[in-house]
Structures are given as C-alpha cells and as structure tokens.
Amino acid sequence: AQKITQTQPGMFVQEKEAVTLDCTYDTSDPSYGLFWYKQPSSGEMIFLIYQGSYDQQNATEGRYSLNFQKARKSANLVISASQLGDSAMYFCAMREGQRLIFGQGTELSVKP
Amino acid sequence: NAGVTQTPKFQVLKTGQSMTLQCAQDMNHEYMSWYRQDPGMGLRLIHYSVGAGITDQGEVPNGYNVSRSTTEDFPLRLLSAAPSQTSVYFCASSYYDEQFFGPGTRLTVL
Numbered sequence: 001a002q003k004i005t006q007t008q009p010g011m012f013v014q015e016k017e018a019v020t021l022d023c024t025y026d027t028s029d030p031s032y033g034l035f036w037y038k039q040p041s042s043g044e045m046i047f048l049i050y051q052g053s054y055d056q057q058n059a060t061e062g063r064y065s066l067n068f069q070k071a072r073k074s075a076n077l078v079i080s081a082s083q084l085g086d087s088a089m090y091f092c093a094m095r096e097g098q099r100l101i102f103g104q105g106t107e108l109s110v111k112p
Numbered sequence: 113n114a115g116v117t118q119t120p121k122f123q124v125l126k127t128g129q130s131m132t133l134q135c136a137q138d139m140n141h142e143y144m145s146w147y148r149q150d151p152g153m154g155l156r157l158i159h160y161s162v163g164a165g166i167t168d169q170g171e172v173p174n175g176y177n178v179s180r181s182t183t184e185d186f187p188l189r190l191l192s193a194a195p196s197q198t199s200v201y202f203c204a205s206s207y208y209d210e211q212f213f214g215p216g217t218r219l220t221v222l
Binding site: 099103 | 143145147152153154155156157160162170200202204209210211212213215216
C-alpha cells in the first residue's frame with residue numbers, strides 16, 4: 001500500500017503567486033515525521049521543511065510552510081510568492097522509525 | 113565540512129560487472145542510508161545503517177550489499193550489475209530529523 005501519495009504529477013504557477021503541493025500519508029505509528037525536499041534539474045536533494053507528528057504548530061521556513069492536518073493525514077507544502085528558481089521536482093517524505101519513505105513527486109513550473 | 117560525498121558521479125558498467133559506490137560523511141552521524149531514484153518512482157530505500165557494524169535492508173535490497181566498518185563510510189556494492197540497476201543512487205546521513213543527501217551517482221548498466 002502506498003504510504004506517501006502525491007496526486008499532482010505536474011503543477012503550474014504564475015510568478016509571485018502562492019502554490020500548494022498536496023501530500024497525504026498513511027501510518028499507524030503515533031510518532032512520525034514529515035519532510036519536503038526540492039530537487040532542481042541539477043539533481044541534488046535540498047531539504048525544505050520538517051513537521052513532527054507531535055508538533056502543535058504548522059512548520060514554517062521562510063517562504064515555505066507546511067499545512068499539517070493530522071486527522072486528514074495530509075501535509076501540504078505551501079510556497080508563497082513563487083519565484084522562477086522554484087521550478088523543480090518536490091518530494092514529500094515520511095520518517096517511519098529509521099526509514100524515510102518518499103512520494104513520487106510533483107513537478108512545479110513557475111511561469112514569468 | 114564537506115557534508116556527504118559520493119564517488120563516482122557517473123559510471124557505466126556492462127551486465128555482470130561488479131563495482132562499489134562510495135559514500136562518506138564528516139558530520140559524525142550514526143544513521144546512513146542508500147536510495148535509488150528511477151524516473152517517476154521517487155526515491156526508494158535500498159539499505160540503511162544505524163551505526164558502525166549494523167546494517168539492515170530497505171525496500172529494494174536485492175542485488176546490493178553494504179557494510180559499515182566506520183561511522184564515516186557506507187559503501188554500496190553491486191555484485192553482478194543488471195540493466196534494471198540503471199538509476200541514480202543517493203547516499204544520505206541523518207541527525208535526528210534531518211537527512212543530508214550526497215550529490216548522487218548516475219549509474220548506467222548496458
């Protein structure tokens with residue numbers, strides 16, 4: 001069964017607008033963590049943001065915020081004020097024990 | 113502080129050849145792991161280690177061996193390369209809840 005689901009293979013957003021990338025997860029472990037990574041065309045994996053399952057507040061890092069809805073098992077990434085350099089693949093991942101499980105990714109394209 | 117380093121960056125093998133992908137980190141992290149990334153598949157965990165002398169299998173371990181003799185190094189061995197192992201390989205090390213990734217090795221098996 002798929003543990004991390006990203007339902008948007010590709011997304012377009014106009015420069016300077018906000019965009020939400022969807023991620024749903026499935027786990028029975030009460031302790032887990034959720035991550036978002038960015039992978040530009042150069043190929044490296046860049047850590048963006050982390051949310052722990054016991055964190056009370058949604059995580060934020062600069063223009064990135066994580067909309068964590070525990071009851072719905074969703075952890076959507078919100079990018080505010082999109083920039084051309086935000087064009088990349090974005091991966092949602094879940095830490096389950098010592099393992100990190102990735103979704104299939106969403107390709108974001110920012111239009112000028 | 114070099115972070116996580118991987119060598120080589122690119123490699124072409126013939127079917128049946130063996131090779132070792134190198135991974136090293138200088139952050140004194142206990143946890144290290146290997147992933148492969150295939151088009152449209154995201155990253156899948158091959159093997160991981162929670163400390164020197166301790167390794168375990170991930171989602172897709174077949175055809176790969178690992179060992180962890182030191183905290184710093186975590187090599188991945190392909191015993192007899194197959195075209196299905198053509199992929200990009202990432203090594204990662206972690207401290208608590210953040211995983212640091214190496215730059216990746218692009219492997220092609222002909």
